[in-house]
Amino acid sequence: MTQLPASSRRTVVKAALLGAAALLGPAAAPAAATAPAGAEEGPTVLRLPAPTGPHPVGLRTRVLTDRSRQDPWEPGARRVKVSVLYPARTVRGCPRVPQLTPAEAEAFAELAPWVHPGLPAGGVDWGAVLTHGHLDAPPLPGRRPVLLYGPGGGDSRTLGTGLAEELASHGRIVVLVDHPGDASQVELPGGVRRTVLTGPPDPETFRTMVSTRVADLRLLLDRLGDLPLASAMDPRRIGAYGHSAGGTAAVHALVTDDRIGAGVNLEGHLDLDPELVAGLDKPLLMFRTDGFREAARLTRSWSGVPARQCLLPAGSDHGVFTDYAHLVPRLQAAGLVTAGARAALIGPADPAAATAVVRHGLRSFFARRLPVRVHRA
Structure with missing residues (x-):
């Protein structure tokens, strides 16, 4: 078992959390941090692609x-931490x-090469990556569909930012959910809580991880009124989507909670309770890649699920559903990530095509199943 850098943790939970998802591959010690010759000097600043919708995006936590x-x-x-992204009326005077x-x-910066072997142990200014969400921007009027997002095992909610901004810019409210103890790091009142263990x-x-995530989603649905933008959320139009373990939890929540009307699974296994998911009677869309190392298990676990399936363009891998699709190529161009590490995380192909398919697929699916029909207050 690979031990993460020292942080507060329970010694009784010796089973893997990041690896327990097994959806991001087995954990391993990080590779040497030495950058290839010619790597850029100074910290590399990364950028996320802009959303394509007609509305600017506001953000509150x-x-x-x-x-x-x-x-x-x-x-x-x-405790559960969320970011709420939404279409804004104006972003003037509201910082990104x-x-x-x-x-x-x-x-x-310390955890990156342990969470995803191959990510650099230095040379990146992770704190300089700006979202396109503007702090406390005034929202557009009306009540809108709500989409809950769960990240992959060991990832934080922030790695779903690009896709969430895309959906919010097209008129939906998106709630990015962090699951502390599971997520790599989450800042909570009192300090940063790091992931528990790996292996x-x-x-x-x-x-336990999936059942905890489903309970976290139920907490949010029970307490929609306590979330930012609660008055703009339409409780009759709620969807869930997630990546990897987040996709597993989204489907389980979709099956068991009547408040969720439609869901999207971004390459999450569904073999925890086959009979449960086989009884699904709600709209579900599932995406997969051709490079996922758990493809055989994924195929078996999806075989009895009544859902539409979509295969991404060839040369994609598991992390292409996240912001790594945009961050990793820039790290490779800066000499901080090898071609092998990039291929293992997002695949060797240009991620632009896969990103376009995922964005269009989610927009179209939720437009049909949870359409934006704004009801003025």
Whole structure:
């Protein structure tokens, strides 16, 4: 088992959390941080692609505490952090929000090569990556569909920023959900909470992780009124989508919670409870790549699920559903990521085609299933 850099953690949970997802591949010690000859001097500043919709994007964050539930990874009540992205009326005077807070960026700079072997251990200014979300921008009027997003195992919610901004710019409210203890790092009141442990998967830990994520989604639905932009959210039009373990949780939530009307699974396994997901009677769209190392397991777990499936363009891999699709090629161009590491994370092909398919697919699916029909207050 590979031990992460020192942080507060429960020693009783010795099973893997990042690896427990097994959806991002087995954990390994990071490669040497030496950059290839010719690498750029000074920290590399990364950028995310702009959304294509007609509306600018606002962003607000919130932490919710569920005092009725104990956190499975450390003592205390369960806490969940969210970012709410939404179509804004204007963004004048509202600054763009960094993808990571300074404290989160500092933690991720240390964790990156452990969370995803091949990412650089230095040379990147993670705190300088700006989103296209503008802090506290005034929202467009009316009530809008709500989409809940869950990241992959070991990833933070912020790695779904680009896709969320795309959906928000086309008129939807998107709630990016962090699952502390699972996510690589989350800044909460009192400090940054890092992921618990890493290592090979075990079924019990993965089941605990997914069930915790589903309970986190239910908490948000129970307390929509406590979220930013609550008055703009239409509780009759709620969807869920997620990447990897987040996709697994999104489908389980879709099956078990009547408040969620449609879902998208971005390459998440569905073999925890085959009978449960086989009974799905709601719209579900599932995306996969041709490079995913868990393809055989994925195919088996999807075989009995009543859902439309979409294969991304050839040469894509598991991380192409996340912001790594845009960040990793820039890191490779700067000499900080090898071609092999890039291929293992997002695939060797140009990610632009895969990104376009995912963006268009989600926009079209949710436009049909949860259309934007703005009701003025």
